[in-house]
Amino acid sequence: MSANKISDPAQFGRVAVVMGGSSAEREVSLDSGRNVLEALLARGVDAHAIDGIPALLDALRAGHFARVFNILHGQHGGGEDGVLQGALESLNVPYTGSGVLGSALSMDKTRSKRVWQSLGLPTPKFVALPRGADVHAAARQVGFPLIVKPACEGSSVGVTRVFAEKDLDEAVKLAAQYPGDLLMETLIEGDELTVAILGRQVLPSIHIVPKGAFYDYNAKYVAEDTQYICPGLEGVAGEELRALSLAAFDALGCSGWGRVDVMRDHSGRNWLLEVNTAPGMTSHSLVPKAAKAAGIDYQELCWRVLETSLREGA
Ligand SMILES: Nc1ncnc2c1ncn2[C@@H]1O[C@H](COP(=O)(O)OP(=O)(O)O)[C@@H](O)[C@H]1O
Ligand SMILES: [Mg+2]
Numbered sequence: 001m002s003a004n005k006i007s008d009p010a011q012f013g014r015v016a017v018v019m020g021g022s023s024a025e026r027e028v029s030l031d032s033g034r035n036v037l038e039a040l041l042a043r044g045v046d047a048h049a050i051d052g053i054p055a056l057l058d059a060l061r062a063g064h065f066a067r068v069f070n071i072l073h074g075q076h077g078g079g080e081d082g083v084l085q086g087a088l089e090s091l092n093v094p095y096t097g098s099g100v101l102g103s104a105l106s107m108d109k110t111r112s113k114r115v116w117q118s119l120g121l122p123t124p125k126f127v128a129l130p131r132g133a134d135v136h137a138a139a140r141q142v143g144f145p146l147i148v149k150p151a152c153e154g155s156s157v158g159v160t161r162v163f164a165e166k167d168l169d170e171a172v173k174l175a176a177q178y179p180g181d182l183l184m185e186t187l188i189e190g191d192e193l194t195v196a197i198l199g200r201q202v203l204p205s206i207h208i209v210p211k212g213a214f215y216d217y218n219a220k221y222v223a224e225d226t227q228y229i230c231p232g233l234e235g236v237a238g239e240e241l242r243a244l245s246l247a248a249f250d251a252l253g254c255s256g257w258g259r260v261d262v263m264r265d266h267s268g269r270n271w272l273l274e275v276n277t278a279p280g281m282t283s284h285s286l287v288p289k290a291a292k293a294a295g296i297d298y299q300e301l302c303w304r305v306l307e308t309s310l311r312e313g314a
Helices: 026-042 053-061 083-091 100-107 109-118 135-142 165-175 217-222 235-251 286-293 298-307
Strands: 015-019 047-051 067-070 126-129 146-150 160-162 182-186 190-198 206-209 227-229 257-265 270-276
Touching: 015 026, 015 053, 026 047, 026 298, 047 053, 053 083, 067 083, 067 298, 083 100, 100 109, 100 270, 109 126, 109 182, 109 235, 109 270, 126 135, 135 165, 135 182, 146 165, 160 165, 190 235, 190 286, 190 298, 206 286, 235 257, 235 270, 257 286, 286 298
Parallel strands: 015 047, 015 067
Antiparallel strands: 126 182, 146 160, 146 182, 190 206, 190 257, 206 227, 257 270
């Protein structure tokens, strides 16, 4: 339970808000980070911006900060994949969000799905595609329509829906432009939902209604024509979705805060796609929208995320 609630900002000590970094999602992270910084300052927190992991580690070793608000996104210097978390553990510095295991596992969609499958949690049927795998044989196994994506990217980069075999090679080529293995899974047609988790609180779901075919990079960051309905699903179905999302989050060893992406098919079945352990916090982002619907304004949201850095006994 979040028995950690504190009221005096001085109790947090000096806080490093780490943002930017060297991942593909640098610009989004800078946008998130600037907003978080402003909110924490407005609440009286002694917060400071730091760009990227190397600068953060230098400042920590020099004793400049008591804790870290991690708003880096992505992997390879992105701070969302467990590498930063391991470094902070070794320095004994408290930080927001998931630890090493939850961060690393959530970054890998294929391995996340294997864990869910083993626990009987619903996730679309899939085949992992190591480089050079026979993609046509894999597609026969999964069946059309299907979706091809890099296993460890974010922001919908390299994601393509494939309805017929003739379009398969093109989709694989696009996904293969990104590092790591690929993932092929059944395309779920229906509603796209996302559920934010804050401490042990599951916020109201958001139903994402993109104008185009799916919630692709353009819909996320460029066009302003996506519709967001919150709560996305109410009543018993909404409770089921929220319980499933928390179970999926816990199954991956996640903690603190995060966001679970789900597809709901036309028959009302939910299918887990992925967990984001350092989700966007820009003015357009999803977690702030869900928090708002729960009566939690942006500043209070940032405060509560910062509280997730207070571990037991801290
Ligand atoms: N199995 C699927 N069925 C239908 N749509 C999907 C499926 N997988 C992904 N998508 C679409 O692609 C988007 C990005 O996929 P996701 O797995 O959430 O990766 P990321 O957000 O990390 O790029 C989703 O928001 C959704 O619109
Ligand atoms: Mg997603």
